[in-house]
Amino acid sequence: MTTVTSLHTDHAPKAIGPYAQAVRANGFLFTAGQIPLDPVSMEIVGEDVGPQTDRVLANLTAVLTEAGCTWASVVKTTVFLRTMDDFAAMNEVYARVLGDARPARSTVAVAGLPRNVRVEIELVAALPTA
Numbered sequence: 001m002t003t004v005t006s007l008h009t010d011h012a013p014k015a016i017g018p019y020a021q022a023v024r025a026n027g028f029l030f031t032a033g034q035i036p037l038d039p040v041s042m043e044i045v046g047e048d049v050g051p052q053t054d055r056v057l058a059n060l061t062a063v064l065t066e067a068g069c070t071w072a073s074v075v076k077t078t079v080f081l082r083t084m085d086d087f088a089a090m091n092e093v094y095a096r097v098l099g100d101a102r103p104a105r106s107t108v109a110v111a112g113l114p115r116n117v118r119v120e121i122e123l124v125a126a127l128p129t130a
Contacts, residue, residue, distance in 0.1 A: 004023050004025045005023065005024045006020035007022040007063065007066055009021065009062050009063060009065070009066035010039065012039050012059040013042060015032065016037075016042075019032050020032065022066075024067065027129075028124055028125065028126060028127060029063075029069060029073075029124065029127055031060060031063050032122060033121065035056060035113065035114055035115065035117045036053075036055035036056050036117055036118075037055070038055065044115055049086035049119050050090075050092070050093055052119050053090045053093040054093055056119055057093065057094065060121060061097070064123075068127070068128045070101075071098050071101035072101050074098075074124070074125045075103050075104065075125060076103055076104045076106075076124040077105045077106075077121055077122070078107075078121065078122050078123070079094070079105065079107040079120075079121050080107075080108055080113060080121070081107065081118065082110065082118045083118075084107075086119065087107065090107075090119055
């Protein structure tokens with residue numbers, strides 16, 4: 001039987017709907033999509049995709065840390081952009097934050113994102129073995 005457990009950290013925005021920030025299952029961590037919400041004020045950070053991507057990745061870093069993971073543990077990310085015109089600016093921040101980590105990645109443009117933000121990112125990471 002698979003055990004699925006929810007994960008929560010106060011260093012990332014609380015879930016604003018009926019979902020968890022992340023769940024652990026079968027040796028992996030699956031995160032909800034993170035948007036550029038400040039975890040304290042719950043307000044959107046920045047208007048441009050660069051600062052928004054910084055906030056999203058900071059939120060995901062907090063979730064990874066709570067799970068005992070780092071960006072080197074990440075096996076897959078999915079990036080949702082409001083427009084592919086933002087790809088280069090998002091990618092610059094993404095590369096800086098992830099450093100040498102090179103997870104598989106998909107990037108898609110979507111018709112809309114929550115609260116009309118420019119970027120949302122979710123990830124899957126391998127959990128540390130006990």
